[in-house]
Amino acid sequence: MPNMHRISLLALVPSATLAHAAVLRNRLDDTNVGLTPSMGWSSWNVAQCDAASEEYAMTTANKLSELGLKDLGYEYVNIDDCWTTKQRDGNGNLVPDPNKWPRGIRPVVDDIHAMGLKFGLYGCAGTLTCASYPGSEDHEYQDAQLLADWDVDFWKHDNCFTECPVTPPPQTCWGYPVNTEPWYAKMADAIQSVKAQKEILFNLCQWGRNEVWTWGDKYGHSWRIENDNWGDWASVVRIGSKAGEIAQYSGPGGFNDLDMLFIGNNKLTHNQERLHFGLWAIAKSPLIIGADLTTIPTSSLDILRNKDLVAINQDPLGAAATPFRPSNSPEPASGEIYPYWAGPLSNGAVVAFSGANGAGDFSVNFSEVPGLEGGEHCWKEAYSGQEGRGDSLSFSVEQDDIAVFTVTDCA
Numbered sequence: 001m002p003n004m005h006r007i008s009l010l011a012l013v014p015s016a017t018l019a020h021a022a023v024l025r026n027r028l029d030d031t032n033v034g035l036t037p038s039m040g041w042s043s044w045n046v047a048q049c050d051a052a053s054e055e056y057a058m059t060t061a062n063k064l065s066e067l068g069l070k071d072l073g074y075e076y077v078n079i080d081d082c083w084t085t086k087q088r089d090g091n092g093n094l095v096p097d098p099n100k101w102p103r104g105i106r107p108v109v110d111d112i113h114a115m116g117l118k119f120g121l122y123g124c125a126g127t128l129t130c131a132s133y134p135g136s137e138d139h140e141y142q143d144a145q146l147l148a149d150w151d152v153d154f155w156k157h158d159n160c161f162t163e164c165p166v167t168p169p170p171q172t173c174w175g176y177p178v179n180t181e182p183w184y185a186k187m188a189d190a191i192q193s194v195k196a197q198k199e200i201l202f203n204l205c206q207w208g209r210n211e212v213w214t215w216g217d218k219y220g221h222s223w224r225i226e227n228d229n230w231g232d233w234a235s236v237v238r239i240g241s242k243a244g245e246i247a248q249y250s251g252p253g254g255f256n257d258l259d260m261l262f263i264g265n266n267k268l269t270h271n272q273e274r275l276h277f278g279l280w281a282i283a284k285s286p287l288i289i290g291a292d293l294t295t296i297p298t299s300s301l302d303i304l305r306n307k308d309l310v311a312i313n314q315d316p317l318g319a320a321a322t323p324f325r326p327s328n329s330p331e332p333a334s335g336e337i338y339p340y341w342a343g344p345l346s347n348g349a350v351v352a353f354s355g356a357n358g359a360g361d362f363s364v365n366f367s368e369v370p371g372l373e374g375g376e377h378c379w380k381e382a383y384s385g386q387e388g389r390g391d392s393l394s395f396s397v398e399q400d401d402i403a404v405f406t407v408t409d410c411a
C-alpha cells in the first residue's frame with residue numbers, strides 16, 4: 001500500500017500548504033520510521049573515533065533516560081565512524097572492533113532496545129569510510145543484511161572515497177561534476193530489500209551535492225544539505241541560511257538534515273547555542289545531540305530539553321520554516337540568517353526572530369505572516385515562556401540569540 005501515511009497526513013494540511021505537499025513527490029512508504037525528524041545522540045562530535053564504543057553507547061543510553069531526554073523523544077543512540085576493524089572478515093562482513101565492542105553489536109542493541117531506545121550505525125558509500133575503515137561499495141546488500149540481523153534501527157551513509165575523476169579517489173571528491181545519486185540509490189535498495197525483516201531509517205550523508213534535496217526522498221528519510229557542521233558560529237550561519245532556501249523539500253518521511261548539534265561542546269556562546277537549536281528545530285532538521293552527556297553543562301542541557309521547540313520540530317505536519325519579509329525589512333542576503341522566519345504548524349504557525357545579524361526590537365503584524373490570517377492570535381515564546389495575544393508581535397532579541405513563537409488561535 002504505497003504512500004498510505006501521506007494520504008492520511010495530507011488530510012490535516014491546511015489548503016495554503018498544498019503547494020508545499022506537491023514537492024513531496026517520491027516519499028518512501030515506510031510507516032514506522034522517519035515521519036518526523038529523528039532525535040537522538042551521535043558519537044562523532046563527542047570524541048570522533050574514540051567514542052565509537054559500547055562504553056559510550058551504554059553510558060549515553062543511561063544518560064538519555066536519566067536526564068529526561070528520552071521522555072522528550074531523543075531515542076537514537078548512533079555510533080559514527082570507526083566502529084569496525086580495518087578489514088572485513090573472510091565472508092566479506094564488517095567486523096566490530098573487539099576492543100570497542102567486546103560483546104559484539106547485537107547484545108548492545110538488545111540492551112538499548114530494552115531501555116526503550118534505538119541504535120544506529122554509520123557507513124560509507126565509497127571503498128573506505130571518511131576515517132579509512134571499510135566502506136560499503138560493492139557490499140551494500142551484505143551490509144544491509146547484517147544491520148537487519150543485528151536489529152539496527154538507523155544507518156548513516158557517508159560520501160568519502162567514492163568514484164571520482166581523480167585516481168585513486170581522494171577522501172572527498174568536492175569540486176568535480178560527479179553524480180552521487182547512483183550509490184545512494186543502491187544502498188537505499190539494499191535497505192528496502194531487508195525491510196520485511198527490519199525497517200531502518202536511512203540518513204543520506206551526502207553533503208548537499210547534486211541538489212540532493214530534490215531527489216533524496218526517493219531513497220531515504222533525511223539528507224545532509226551542506227558540508228559538515230564544524231561547531232563554529234560560521235557553520236551555524238552557513239548551514240542555517242542554506243536551510244531557509246530549500247525549506248519546501250522537508251516533509252513527513254523526508255527531511256533536510258542540517259547536521260549534528262554542537263550544543264554543550266564549549267564551542268558557541270549561550271545565545272549562539274540557543275539560535276543553533278532554535279533554527280535546527282524550526283527547519284525540521286534531525287536533532288542529534290553531539291555532546292558528552294556525562295559532562296554537558298546544565299545551561300546547554302536545558303536548551304536541548306526545551307519542550308516547545310521539540311514539539312515544533314516534531315509537529316506531524318513536518319513543514320519547515322522559511323524566511324519571510326515583512327514591510328520595511330531588509331532584503332534577504334544569501335549566506336546570512338535572515339531576521340524573520342515563519343512556517344505552518346498543525347495547530348497554527350511558528351514565527352521566529354533571529355539576532356544573527358544584530359540585536360534588535362523586532363515586530364511583525366500577523367497579517368504579514370505567510371499562512372496566518374490577520375487578526376488576533378495567541379502566542380508563546382519557547383525560551384522565555386512569555387505569552388501574549390494580539391494582532392501583532394513585538395520582542396527584543398539579543399545579538400546571536402533567537403526568539404521562537406508558537407502562534408495559535410486563542411481558545
Ligand SMILES: *[C@@H]1O[C@H](CO)[C@@H](O)[C@H](O)[C@H]1NC(C)=O
Pocket residue numbers: 365366367374375391392
Ligand atoms: C495589523 O494589520 C491590520 C490589517 O492591516 C491592521 O488593521 C492593524 O491595525 C495592524 N496592527 C498593528 C498593531 O499595527
